Amino acid sequence: MNENPYRTTVLAWYERNARDLPWRTESATPWSILVSEIMLQQTPVVRVLPAWEAWMRRWPTAADLAAEPSGEAVRMWNRLGYPRRALNLHACATAIVERHGGNVPETHAELLALPGVGVYTSAAVASFAFGQRHAILDTNVRRVLARLETGIEYPPKAPAKAEFALAESLLPEEPAVAARWGVAVMELGALVCTARSPACGSCPVIADCAWVLAGKPPHDGPPRRGQTYAGTDRQVRGKLLAVLREAPGPVDKSALDVVWEDSVQRERALDALISDGLVDPLDSGEYALPG
DNA sequence: CATCCGTGGCG
DNA sequence: TCGCCAAGGAT
Numbered sequence: 623m624n625e626n627p628y629r630t631t632v633l634a635w636y637e638r639n640a641r642d643l644p645w646r647t648e649s650a651t652p653w654s655i656l657v658s659e660i661m662l663q664q665t666p667v668v669r670v671l672p673a674w675e676a677w678m679r680r681w682p683t684a685a686d687l688a689a690e691p692s693g694e695a696v697r698m699w700n701r702l703g704y705p706r707r708a709l710n711l712h713a714c715a716t717a718i719v720e721r722h723g724g725n726v727p728e729t730h731a732e733l734l735a736l737p738g739v740g741v742y743t744s745a746a747v748a749s750f751a752f753g754q755r756h757a758i759l760d761t762n763v764r765r766v767l768a769r770l771e772t773g774i775e776y777p778p779k780a781p782a783k784a785e786f787a788l789a790e791s792l793l794p795e796e797p798a799v800a801a802r803w804g805v806a807v808m809e810l811g812a813l814v815c816t817a818r819s820p821a822c823g824s825c826p827v828i829a830d831c832a833w834v835l836a837g838k839p840p841h842d843g844p845p846r847r848g849q850t851y852a853g854t855d856r857q858v859r860g861k862l863l864a865v866l867r868e869a870p871g872p873v874d875k876s877a878l879d880v881v882w883e884d885s886v887q888r889e890r891a892l893d894a895l896i897s898d899g900l901v902d903p904l905d906s907g908e909y910a911l912p913g
Numbered sequence: 914c915a916t917c918c919g920t921g922g923c924g
Numbered sequence: 925t926c927g928c929c930a931a932g933g934a935t
Contacts, residue, residue: 662931669921669930703919703930710933740933760931780914808931817929818924846928851919860919898918 626792628770628827629803635826636806639813643667644674645750646805652726652751653684653718659743659750660711665702667812673702685724687715693911696900697867705863709899709912710738728752749804755797757789758804762811767792769815773832775841776817858882858891863900872908 644650645658657677661670677698681687687695692712699708714736718726726747727733733744745756759781767788768777777785794800814821822828822838833839851857861881865873882888892909895901902912 659931664918664930664932665920666922666930701920703921704932706918707933738933742932746931758931761929762931805931812931849917849928854917856918856920863919894918 628830629792629794631826632806632810633799633802636802636809640805640809641667641813644671650751651683652728652747654678654682655751656714656726656739656743656747657711659746660707660714660738661702663707663738663743664704669702673700681715683724684715684718684726687712688719691911691913692899693902693913696863696911700867701864705900706898707738713737714739726751728754730754730756746804749801753798753801755793755795755800756804757786757793758808759785759789760808762808762815763789763804765817766807766811766815769820769833770827770831773836773839775833775839776846779846855887855891855894858887859895859900862888862892862895866901866909866911872904872906872910874908878909 640646643658645655650658654674658670658674661674661677680698681690690712692709695708695712696705699705702708717736718724721727722732727736728748730744730748733739733747734741736744739747742758742760745758746760748754749756749758764777764781764785767785768774771788792803794803810826814825822831822834825831828834858881862878865877865881869877878892879885879888882891892901896903899912902910904910
């Protein structure tokens with residue numbers, strides 16, 4: 623019923639070409655895999671690699687991280703970006719200790735209930751850490767399926783129902799094989815079927831590719847999102863948080879005021895950081911990473 | 914459903 | 925140079 627013609631080919635390609643990433647090794651744990659998935663949310667593998675190594679060395683288990691103040695997680699996060707993920711990871715650790723006896727939960731629903739864990743991450747951990755059968759629909763898989771099956775260069779901005787149905791229909795029955803299939807397609811998207819300049823010449827399933835067959839028609843429709851950064855609140859938040867990360871302890875307000883000219887925007891960004899729990903305004907008038 | 918949320922590298 | 929993109933999630 624879900625016998626796709628290129629499954630074996632993709633799996634064989636993965637066997638030969640998969641990168642040996644540390645969170646894919648035998649010594650990886652459900653917790654270390656969860657950490658990798660959170661870090662990899664919108665952050666390239668090359669930048670996650672050293673951060674993950676350092677993080678796992680310092681906090682090998684969820685309990686180790688839960689025992690620390692959340693601010694230490696934010697500091698350790700360094701410049702990975704989207705620092706709320708550091709807070710999420712710390713909250714995950716706490717929830718795992720309090721609700722699951724220190725072990726990462728195994729069901730998709732329990733994983734989904736963890737902070738910062740959405741549909742993708744939940745499926746990824748259930749699949750990669752516990753060998754379960756779940757459709758993996760990340761940006762790589764979406765792009766591969768858009769080309770291979772739908773014949774378009776890029777998938778729509780937001781995942782559509784049809785995409786889940788398609789991913790579901792291609793999923794091998796055997797859980798262990800399904801888990802393998804998931805990483806394999808992701809890897810194909812990451813290494814060959816890339817966004818910019820796909821290496822169709824070295825693609826193992828080029829003969830099955832609807833997009834190639836159609837003559838590689840360029841993206842048709844609204845231009846792909848261009849997220850500006852310079853001058854935004856996000857840039858200001860980044861500068862403010864960097865000051866706190868690099869300081870050994872609490873800092874005076876004056877140390878924060880120098881990072882951005884526009885005081886209105888600066889105060890708005892600081893308030894937002896405090897509201898998000900990334901910054902702690904002390905009674906002394908100083909500011910610090912959360913305790 | 915659109916927008917917000919960091920950071921850095923590459924074509 | 926600068927827009928685009930990178931294993932998304934929450935609101």
